Amino acid sequence: MLLLSPGNTHDVVMAPALVAATGGIVRLLADKAYDSNHLRQFIANAGMLAVIPSLPSRKVPIPHDANLYKNRNRIERCFNKLKHFRRFATRFDRRAAHFLAFIHLASLQGALSGQHMLGMRSSQFDPSDIGHPRQWLTGCKIVPLPPD
Secondary structure (H helix, E strand, C coil): CCCCCCCCCCHHHHHHHHHHHCCCCCEEECCHHHCCHHHHHHHHHCCCEEECCCCCCCCCCCCCCHHHHHHHHHHHHHHHHHCCCHHHHHCCCCCHHHHHHHHHHHHHHHHHCCCCCCCCCHHHCCHHHCCCHHHCCCCCCCCCCCCC
16 A cells, blocks of 8 residues: 655654555554554554554553564565665655656566565566556555545
8 A cells, every 4th residue: 555645744644544545454564653542543443453563762562563573674675676766766756646656667667577576586476466557566555646
């Protein structure tokens, strides 16, 4: 799932919309920046398990499954590969729709060249798993944004 947000907005503000738009997810992995009581309650109400490490400033840390959390690096590797495209890293595009279209093209290029954007080895990558390019970036649906 991918949603674009304004550059001056913290990611945790967009997280409830992102969680609400996803369907069929059992566990939600996120980094410490997403550790907020409001988001954790929203995730619990959606029937998902929050795999989010607690911030060091919490008086009572909330436990998380460290083994599941190790899988979060796949998303980090995906964005790292996208940042190799200068157009993505510097966001040359002024319109969100154009930027999102480029993300689709970069992801498709990575898929067709055998570089799985989620960090799997080429031997584990099956091109028949790609599906429609709009569904490929993180293996979930990509929500189209309204026009600017």
